[in-house]
Amino acid sequence: MTKTWYYNFIPTKAEEEAAKVQNMHYQVTRTLVEINDISPVQLLVDPDYPWLIRKAIGSGELRTGKLMLSHNDTFDHVFRYWTLEMCNHVVMGGRYLVTLVDFTDEKSPRAYQSEHTFLERGLNETYRLGWLDIVQSRIFSAGDEVGLLWDIRAQVFHFKLLRRGGNLSLVFASVQIVFVMMKLNEDYSLKVEMTLDLAKSAMKETIRREQKRAGLRSM
Secondary structure, eight states: OEEEEEEEOSOOHHHHHHHHHTTOOOOOEEEEEEEOOSSOGGGGSOTTSOOOEEEEOOHHHHHHTEEEEOHHHHHHHTGGGSOHHHHHHHHTTOEEEOOEEEOSSTTSOEEEOSTTOEEEEOSTTOEEEEOHHHHHHSOOOTTOEEEEEEETTTTEEEEEEEEOSSTTHHHHHHHHHHHHHHHTOOOHHHHHHHHHHHHHHHHHHHHHHHHHHHHHHHO
8 A cells, every 4th residue: 555644734732732831833743644556556567677666876875785765766666565564663763674685696586684684764755775785795886776676475675786887897896706716816827817808708798788788779
């Protein structure tokens, strides 16, 4: 069911008297309510591309391990399928633990469930999804695009790395991998050869993708 805020602009007699006693103006309050859906959004989703929430990763989200979600994305694509009790727990400042399933490798998706996977309220009507476990297990760069979906049947978040953000992202990722491998290998000539081979492969893949995008844009 759709969740929305109900604002109480007109005070009750008791609230009005309480404000007078404290010599204060009445403060407008709000309550989270739910209304019936005419057509639930997930029924209209393309099953081949279900990522209703898509965003580019910021450097702060990598550093903190928290993805920022907008008010609209959270209410339309997450809270819509949560109980009112679950939603109230979050909007009132609580942290709700969730499960994240990484579908970046579609053949072997991996589930994460820990104290680092949660949904909480952020600043200025935003919300934050904890994803530190995924950050620590996969290489990301600022600008990479990821997709999210709340699975209404399994009651878990689906996650996927949709695309790399910059032309050199693949090269940087390859170099990071090489540095790790270099620590395990003492043959300097082999290190250089491995670095060059991986960098060349990454650059070829980047050029291939850019050519494909250019071809699509010209059609």
